[in-house]
Amino acid sequence: MRQPGPSELERVRSLAATATPTTAALADDPTAHFSVRGAVDHVGRAVLLLQADSPLHSALRTARHGRPDLMVGIGLSALRHVGRTPTVRARLWCEGRVSAVPTGERREAALAVWERVPDEELLAAVDHHPTTVEGDAPLLARVEPATVLYETYDSAGVIDGTDFRDTTPDPLTSAAERIIGHVNDRHRDDLTAVLREIPAAPVGSAWLWELDRHGLTLWVAPYDQDRPVLVRLPWSGPARSTCELERALHELLTHRAPHC
Incomplete structure (x- = not known):
């Protein structure tokens, strides 16, 4: 689910x-x-x-x-x-x-x-x-x-x-795509650190897969499995702007509870 x-x-x-x-x-x-x-x-x-x-x-x-x-x-x-x-x-x-x-x-x-x-x-x-x-x-x-x-x-x-x-796309889609590219290029170590703090999350390599006003999804390639898995992390409340989206992501990457 x-x-x-x-x-x-x-x-x-x-x-x-x-x-x-x-x-x-x-x-x-x-x-x-x-x-x-x-x-x-x-x-x-x-x-x-x-x-x-x-x-x-x-x-x-x-x-x-x-x-x-x-x-x-x-x-x-x-x-x-x-x-x-x-x-x-x-x-x-x-x-x-x-x-x-x-x-x-x-x-x-x-x-x-x-x-x-x-x-x-x-x-x-x-x-x-x-x-x-x-x-x-x-x-x-x-x-x-x-x-x-x-x-x-x-x-x-x-x-x-x-x-x-x-139906309209998530209003932050364009901004999210730019942010995802930056994070996956520059902050992979931070994503891996986030993954280690998630109970029952697989151990492996992580990439930012989806990002929207409700939260993010990590694409994880477990070291002990062939098939990658998706790990969803919701925000405590919807982000209403690019600034709020960036702040929620920054708080997550710096290991603080995300909030908007």
């Missing part, structure tokens, strides 16, 4: 906010997967940068002649570096309707993708629309999730797209 923390829905929504699109499949041919690049925007839609040779690019050009209901599945992956090893935190599969990003929204979509994929082709995708005669121009597309399947290190399930879209 997980210790106090965000709801599973909020947790998955937060994981999606940090995830990167990797693969796609058209509903008409679900076994034919192909690679995609992009990001997840602030409302939970997968935004994709598609080159002219992408099957999805071609399908969207055809869709303007009567396929407004073009459905697609998008695979997302959220990673965490454990040492130098990229480790999958979550895999998600978002199924929903895909469409070209409207003209007035392409710049915002391009900026969302740029944070993950700083590709100069994004400029062409903003300036040109592939449903014109310039059919070889790259395309910005987005997927409105109708169903989201997820698998994390410790849970799995299916979320209705409406519930997914209506």
